[in-house]
Amino acid sequence: MCKKAVCDTCKKSTWWGCGSHVPMVMDAIPEAERCGCDPRVERDGKQYPPMAKSPLQGRRRGALDKGQEGGVVARGRGAAAAALNEAAGR
Incomplete structure (x- = not known):
């Protein structure tokens, strides 16, 4: 698909x-x-256009956003997003 x-x-x-x-x-x-x-x-x-080099779809569930102070905040409800936020101290 x-x-x-x-x-x-x-x-x-x-x-x-x-x-x-x-x-x-x-x-x-x-x-x-x-x-x-x-x-x-x-x-x-x-x-x-040619196919993209990666399947990243931009701002979708689990995408990364710029947080306060220039940090990155993972969006979404999954365990991966929670782990990224925890590792970043968010």
Whole structure:
């Protein structure tokens, strides 16, 4: 399954995943917000941005936010977020 992701190079929206669902993901993103990097991939006769290098999807459950005093705070309710916050003394 493909999901929206952030391009490591230009920081705009792209996709990550198996490659079969690129149109479903990218067609929902306005052209101005899409990654413009090369090489492009073609699906159903349309050109799309390249796949992101990682599946990170930005601000979703478990994402990291800048906390007070420039620190980082893990968001989410999972054990990983709690462990990160505990390790950071938050």
